[in-house]
Amino acid sequence: MYSLKELQELIHNEISSLSTGEEPKGLYEPIHYVLSLGGKRIRPALCLLAYQLFSKKEFGKEVIYPAIGLEVFHNFTLLHDDVMDAANMRRGMPTVHKKWDGNTAILSGDAMMIKAYQYMAECPEKYMPEVMKAFNDLALGVCEGQQYDMDFESRSNVSVDEYLEMIRLKTSVLIAGSLKIGAIIGGASQKDKNFLYKFGENIGIAFQLQDDFLDVYGDPAVFGKNIGGDIVNNKKTFLLLQALQKAQGQAKEELNKWLESKDADTEKKIAAVRNIYDELGIPGLSQDLMNKYFNRSIEALEQIDADENQKADLKQFAVNLIDRVN
């Protein structure tokens, strides 16, 4: 029985020991570069955690490789997202399209997705149809979420429900799918696979809602990034969409004024918009909604037939995800 932390370490070591030096270098070096930038390896670790909920066997390549495939896929999405967002830095290092060029980032990303499928195809043959379906579903879901996210930038009428569906696709289905793939390979029952998927889906949404909240209300020393970036960029988060829905009269006018302002002083804009959020009771609504999804995830977890100690690890993971404010 390994803890999540031990599994993150295990995956980290496995990824560090992957062979390098394949040709052509222009295709493969960017892939190893992206994978070497680190990250918490949460998705593959959750895959292994799900596996050991249902199987007493030691980890072999039939589950470690699919877990690595999930991390390779996740990093592929970051690589292509960085091209689309024209982002220069990732984890404190230049992005692939800055370090190499745009074409390299596109083609290496494509190869990286295929590598992810290669790792996935190392699962036991008897589970392959189910694993492939789960992986295809999560992969397409992530693309759909990214498309909605880009669409929302130029739309003025995004509803809260649409936003929640977007973050479900963009964030949750990869977490939920990672858990499900581990459970499939661990031989879980259909019922347990479904509840584990629900756990992941809901905790992913709760996480993103908390992330949106902390971007406005977090302690910069703890949150690890600048506060207020979403406000500065008019990012259509739950907070903004809820505020746009609730604001009336003067508050509505003022909120729209800040949204339309160009070259506004960023500190003033952050303070003013946060003030409007406060007056409208948005922080409370945000925390309520976050708690609703958190509780749903815990309820799903409780339905799973598995060792209580191990389920406790997943519960702790959920609590840690949400509890980053303190």
Next chain:
Amino acid sequence: MYSLKELQELIHNEISSLSTGEEPKGLYEPIHYVLSLGGKRIRPALCLLAYQLFSKKEFGKEVIYPAIGLEVFHNFTLLHDDVMDAANMRRGMPTVHKKWDGNTAILSGDAMMIKAYQYMAECPEKYMPEVMKAFNDLALGVCEGQQYDMDFESRSNVSVDEYLEMIRLKTSVLIAGSLKIGAIIGGASQKDKNFLYKFGENIGIAFQLQDDFLDVYGDPAVFGKNIGGDIVNNKKTFLLLQALQKAQGQAKEELNKWLESKDADTEKKIAAVRNIYDELGIPGLSQDLMNKYFNRSIEALEQIDADENQKADLKQFAVNLIDRVN
């Protein structure tokens, strides 16, 4: 028993009847657009032709969908290649990144590759590990070929052997893999799958050598594109690489002069370089090499245990691919 032409028609109809209208439209409309632009549907038709070499069963979705997956994958590579080449037109219509934008082309391409895997995963469960391996191999091979092709643009010391390996990866492995996947699903023996792969690999190289030849020596009315484009662009084809290797003294100087010339009159450059090729005997060497690969493909075909009439269809396909000059 269907002819290649009938199978191309069958695939065309299947692709035309694929459901459209999925959301988000920004992700899926470009995919349908690319698939609607047509093309000869050679790869999926070859997949079905290979299947019916070994199976007497009517085509069901367990082979038609994987065949469609091959066409979807092929069109995905065209979509991303067009972004990388900054090409404005494809089959007489604007490319996706011109009609929409670069980000749409990247993300829709990613989704398209996943769709290809979804179709591939409709193969019979018992063949899935083998089909997935064949598909992953061909997909990664195409990326490697594209990378070498891009690398060669900025390299001055490309050898003929490197060029042949590049076109094997960029062109042949998709043709060979399409045949192999059809053979796998048709229940072919390991020996027959291997020979069919060899047939595809060699005919693909012969095809590309012939394409290079026709770009310089073809009849524009028959070849369907302008003659001399490769010469104008200093494209490192077999002809140029062989000429660079053979040229001595004055011929070498003149060839290098044309390669380094900026803003040269294109007609003069084409005529002059063609003249150098003629003097060096390059056309004959090109046709000899093409014939060598063509003959290898036919030899591989002859080793396959299957109905001679049906093998005749594949042989005719090979002849047609090569015999476009008349």
